Amino acid sequence: MNRITLSAISLAVTSMLSFSAHAQSSVTLYGIVDTGLAYVHNSDGHSSQWKMSSGNLSQSEWGLKGSEDLGGGLSAVFQLENGFDIGTGIAQQNSRLFGRQAFVGLASTQFGTLTxxxxxxPLSDLVQPITADQFSGFFASPGDVDNYDSSARFNNTAKWTSPSWGGVTLEAMYGFGGVAGATGSGQTWSVGAAYAQGPFSVAAGYLHIDNGNAQATTRGTTSADTLFNSPVNSAYASARAINIARIGGQYVIGPVTVGAAYSFTDYVADAASSFGTNEKYHNGSVFALWQVTSAFSAIAGYNYTKANGDSSAKYHQVNVGGDYLLSKRTDVYVMAGYQHASGSNGDGPAQAVIGSFDIPSGANSQIMAIVGMRHRF
Structure with a gap:
């Protein structure tokens, strides 16, 4: 009887421990608050502007993320992330509650993550982190015409991310357009690959955005957020599709990280477009990041963008910045950028627009400088 009783108790305890292990879960509240004082020379036709600027090194955000262990190397995962302007408290990403990210899925140590x-x-996930955009949207292409700084996020998507196989990571995504009777209208699809080994990292990817079948719905009805946020590419909002190919790489040499990236972006015209020839953007960038001390880092970069096809604009941009850690979670920074534009942007003379800040200059040059503070929790 004692043996039977002990066996029963042992079985019950084992079952409870097994259930407890399988039911392990966690939820994390996190966020970033980033704001600064900005000076802009040439802003919307005016020679100078002083303003508060939110999200300069990192977008101000708060979020919830969590996982539950389902056993056998499988977990349920979710993430909800809100972006906001610290100066006004207004939600960003078109006033969405969880405009930055909102997803649920399954993560497997063997087969990867499906969300x-x-x-x-995939370009934002794999290529962006090894470019100067890791520091600030200052370093993005003018008006973020190639989604360098993730101006566009994607609704109604299914995404698979592989485990790391010998330093190689693969990713694929599909976004449903959701237009009845026109399956491809508004769809988005993208693939990417990355390789990291020691001090060297390289990544590349391709993104296709269908901007809406004009016969089935209005142009611009798509699973993607808009990329038409500045005078750089606003003339091409009626494009049938946007295709973006990007590659980037970086190398760490002691305290210095150097990197380069290139993208080709094609705004495709059709009979429903207000422009007749595809607009193409070639963007090349280089940067050097120096970790001067454990607390202080400095960065410099150059970005060149050339448009051809429907227009002939050229943009030269130089940026510098510094960041100092007051603690593990709080830092102060200074950033400055200068851009010169020439040629035509499709609506008229090209306007300078520094990075992804999307401030129209009303002129062929623009200077922007920001002093700010960031806190992470």
Whole structure:
């Protein structure tokens, strides 16, 4: 009887421990608050502007993320992330509650992660982190015409991310357009690959955005957020599709990280477009980041963008910045950028627009400088 009783107790305890292990879960509240004082020379036709600027090194955000262990190397995962302007408290991403990310899915140590919801594309996930955009949207292409700084996120998507296989990571995403009777209208799809080994990292990817079948719905009805946020590419909002190919790489040499990236972006015209020839953007960038001390880092970069096809604009941009850690979670920074534009942007003379800040200059040059503070929790 004692043996039977002990066996029963042992079985019950084992079952409870097994259930407890399988039911392990966690939820994390996190966020970033980033704001600064900005000076802009040439802003919307005026020679100078002083303003508060939110999200300069990192977008101000708060979020919830969590996982539940389902056993056998499988977990349920979710993430909800809100972006906001610290100066006004207004939600960003078109006033969405969880405009930055909102997804749920399954993560397997063997087969990778499959998630569903509003998400970043593979280029943002794999290529962006090894470019100067890791520091600030200052370094993005003018008006973020190639989604360098993730101006567009994607709704109604399914995304698969592989485990790391010998330093190689693969990713694929599909976004449903949701237009009845026109399956491809408004769809988005993207693929990417990255390789990291020691001090060297390289990544590349391709993104296709269908901007809406004009016969089935209005142009601009798509699973993607808009990329038409500045005079750089606003003339091409009626494009049938946007295709973006990007590659980037970086190398760490002691305290210095150097990197380069290139993108080709094609705004495709059709009979429903207000322009007749495809607009193409070639963007090349280089940067050097120096970790001067454990607390202080400095960065410099150059970005060149050339448009051809429907227009002939050229943009030269130089940026510098510095960041100092007051603690593990709080830092102060200074950033400055200068851009010169020439040629035509499709609506008229090209206007300078520094990075992804999308401030129209009303002129062929623009200077922007920001002093700010960031806190992470």
């Amino acid at each position: 569903f919801g509003r998400q970043y594309d």
